[in-house]
Amino acid sequence: MIFTSSRLPVRATVWVLLAALALALPFIVILGGERAAGRELLWDFSMGLGFGALAAAGLQFVLTARFRPVTRAYGMDIVYLFHRYFAIGAVALMLGHFAILYIWFEDALGDLNPLTAAWELTSARVALGAFVLLVITSEFRKTLRIPYELWRYGHIVLAVIAFGAAIAHIIGVGHFTGEADKRILWLGVTVSWLLILVWTRLIHPFSIWRNPWRLVENIPRHGGVHSLVFEPLGKPMKPWKPGQFAWLWLDTPPFSIRQHPFTISTPPEQGPRVTFSIKPLGDFTAGAIHAPPGTRAYLDGPYGAFSIDNDPEAEGFVMIAGGVGITPMMSNLHAMAERGDTRQVVLIYANPDWDDVTFRDELEWLEKSQNLTVVHVLDDPPEDWQGETGKVDRALLEHHLPEATHHWPHFLCGPGPMTQAVKTALLDMGVPLRAIDSEVFDFV
Ligand SMILES: Cc1cc2nc3c(=O)[nH]c(=O)nc-3n(C[C@H](O)[C@H](O)[C@H](O)COP(=O)(O)OP(=O)(O)OC[C@H]3O[C@@H](n4cnc5c(N)ncnc54)[C@H](O)[C@@H]3O)c2cc1C
Structure with missing residues (x-):
């Protein structure tokens, strides 16, 4: 993420502070209260870990609700990264809570047999199991070969079980929920989660459903890509920046989870069609x-x-794309053409072979009309190929990117391993990290 607009880092910092406050709240509440006689600090600490875990887990509702102020401040991929790390952090806190009780206060764990155990303690075990499963199936989805849609359904079911069981545990056990002010606090937190859930799953989809779109053109391109053009039948989309994306439902209502993200390749100036x-x-x-x-x-x-608009002062741009990772670059390049923006752009575009090079004709045209240099890189070039071949490595980058371009914003989008290798090479060449922005087409 490149933070060059002065408001973005401020927003991003405010959100981080709010998240930190949400996480600190349980500890403040517990440490701020009178400790009952005979209770050990370690016991309270363990309770703090439990509540902290729930606060971290509760933040997931905010992170996955696609609130625009949050996604605008960081970019969706970073928001999903937070989602991932907070979830791992929450499970670590839960395990800490459980480990302290297991080692020092084993009696508090009661009977393990669910048939005879107290329901509130069984709830805790169910919650812990469900949270652990959530993390494992997400972290290792590809290794476990879980199809994406099956994983998403499972993720929702496990999340509902995990939160339901965790709340049942807290209410059933009753620690730190006895006093009226604390009860109001936890109730407030739970109601906020529920409201976010209702907004995410019902209110927001309902507003999308009221504004359908119609496919008006389906244009085949090189490399098996098709450009689908949609026109609004209701309210058009809010003005977008080049390089931004939208979630698409085709022939299914927006209450379904069959939604997929795609870059909007129309420049904003050519809306409302998308x-x-x-x-x-x-x-x-x-x-x-x-x-x-x-x-x-x-x-x-x-x-x-993932937009050139984040850096209005930039002298030029470097764009490095692999395969279908070209779509956000096209969106940014078209916007520059539309606006008569003559800043220099170097585009390095890697593909398996020449037939796979989507938008090659448009790029040729843009190269003639814009201050654009396109460097095609092919794995398997045709016999008479004069251009670059093989992988995009440091030697290739150094050859095409003189030192004067190092402080320009660099946009990277392509297969994960390529993006990572290019990022490492750019950093080795002396390109500052803050000048490198990458988009992943793969949130999980
Ligand atoms: C920000 C962003 C912009 C994108 N822009 C484009 C674009 O312009 N053109 C293009 O062809 N592709 C784009 N993609 C990738 C596209 O979303 C996936 O290829 C598509 O969702 C795959 O779905 P599938 O059912 O065909 O394939 P599957 O085999 O089900 O999925 C292939 C992989 O795509 C990812 N994926 C699948 N479904 C989703 C989903 N609902 N949400 C997020 N990731 C998912 C998963 O990592 C999965 O392993 C973009 C992705 C992101 C995140």
């Missing part, structure tokens, strides 16, 4: 590229922060 250029990679995309004009769709956007 184009997505889609490469078939799995079930949804394979079906989407064959969608006939007239297909009903729903869009939720714009989101993301």
Whole structure:
């Protein structure tokens, strides 16, 4: 993420402070209260860990609700990264809570057999198990070969079980919920979660449902990509920045989880129609590229922060794309053309072979009309190929990116390993980290 607009870091900092406050709240409440006689500090600390875990887990409602002020401040991929790390942190705190009780206060854990154990303690074990499963199935989804949609359904079911059981545990055990002010606090927190859930799953989808879109054109491109053009039948999308993306539902209502993110390749100046250029990679995309004009769709956007607009003062831009990672670059390049922006752009674009090079004709045209240099890199070039071949490595980057470009914003989008390797090479070349922004097409 490149923070060059002065308001973005302020917003980002405010959100971090609010998150820190939410996490600190349980400890403040517990330490601020009178400690009952005979209770050990270690016991209270363990309770603090338990409540802290729930606060960290509760933040997930905010992080996954796609609140625009949050996603605008960081970019969706960073928000999902927070989601991931907070979830791991929450499970670590829960395990800490459990470990202290197990080692020093084993009696408090009671009977392990769910048939004879106190329900509130069984709830705790169910919650812990569900939270651990949530983290394991998310961290190792690909290794465990869990299909994306199955994983998403499972994620929702496990999250409901985990939160339900955790709240039942807290209420049932009754520590720090006895006094009226603390009861009001926890009740307030729980009600806020529920409200966010209602907004995310009902109110927000309902507003999307009231503003459907229609597919008006389906244009085949090189490399198996199809550009789908949609027109609004209701309210158009809020003004977007080049490089932003939206979630797309095709032929399914927006209450369904069958929604997929795609970069908006239409420059904002050419709205209200919105184009997505889609490469078939799995079930949804394979079906989407064959969608006939007239297909009903729903869009939720714009989101993301992968945009030249984040740095109005930049002298020029470096863009490095692999395969379908070209879509946000096209969106930014088209916006520059539309605006008559003549700043220099160097685009390094890697593909397996020449037939895979999506938008190659448009790029040729943009190269003639804009201050743009395109460097195609092919893994498997045709015989008469004069250009670059192989991987985008440090030697190739040094050859095409003189030192004067090092402080320009660098946009990276492509397969994960390529993006990571290019980032490392750029850092080794002396490009500052703050000048490198990467978009991942793979949140989990
Ligand atoms: C910000 C962003 C912008 C994107 N822009 C484009 C674009 O312009 N053009 C394009 O062709 N592709 C784009 N993608 C990738 C596109 O969203 C996935 O290829 C598509 O969702 C795959 O779905 P599938 O069912 O066809 O494939 P699957 O085989 O189900 O999924 C392939 C992989 O895509 C990811 N994925 C699947 N479904 C989702 C989902 N609902 N949300 C997030 N990730 C998912 C998962 O990591 C999965 O392993 C973008 C992704 C992101 C995150």
